[in-house]
Amino acid sequence: MDFMDIHSLIARRVRELRDGHGLSLEALAERSGVSRSNISLIERARSSPTAAVLDKLATALGVTLASLFEAPAPSAQTPSPLSRAATQAVWTDPESGYVRRTLSPEQPSPLQLVEVHFPAGQRVAYETGARDAEIHQQIWLIEGAMEIGAGDQHWRLEPGDCVTMRLDCPVVYRNPTRKPARYLVALTTLPSSPGRRNT
Structure with a gap:
């Protein structure tokens, strides 16, 4: 994945996980210690967050850091057991x-x-x-x-x-x-x- 692909992927995952927990930007900011404005930039793929920032978000969302890099499978297909x-x-x-x-x-x-x-x-x-x-x-x-x-x-x-x-x-x-x-x-x-x- 190139620069924009990976940052768009992170943006989508953070939004999905936040929505899944029913958290507002303010609530996630309070839980994670990451500012609301920074989270907003990350969710719009307008920021290049550090590992420490992503770890704070992952912890607040109850997932591993690795989970923020998971690509969603196409809805009409079964997720592949093979990773090229x-x-x-x-x-x-x-x-x-x-x-x-x-x-x-x-x-x-x-x-x-x-x-x-x-x-x-x-x-x-x-x-x-x-x-x-x-x-x-x-x-x-x-x-x-x-x-x-x-x-x-x-x-x-x-x-x-x-x-x-x-x-x-x-x-x-x-x-x-x-x-x-x-x-x-x-x-x-x-x-x-x-x-x-x-x-």
Whole structure:
């Protein structure tokens, strides 16, 4: 997907998810901490939001960040179980330059796969904590090195290392080296537990 395609896709997904939750722009702004004007620009594909902003919106909407890059299947067709490399959504964070490719097919699945290319010397911080949905992820490092902090836990990954975490606290990703890193992210979402925040 080119620049306009991916931003139009994000715009459509944010609008769909907001409408699905019955949230006004003001309500989503209050839940996410992202300004109403910024959300409006994102929904009109007039903004190039950072990874941190998209994560705040995803958290407020009760979905994974990867869900914001899902292409809707044509209404008259059954979603395909095959995802061709040429049609996979590719997005670049304008702040850090990290590139994420959505690998998963359109057909619904409890598992989402994402490939990330992380530039040398860069850092991305997701400040969000508790979520309505219970989201777990595993990160498998393919090339390079990464330092990952989730709450009070910290790891340094080398090629072949894999770490699992629940996304219920702030997470920081950092490439401390002079070479780019590449890793695979596998995410799964479990039903909300009774008593979990649901505002």
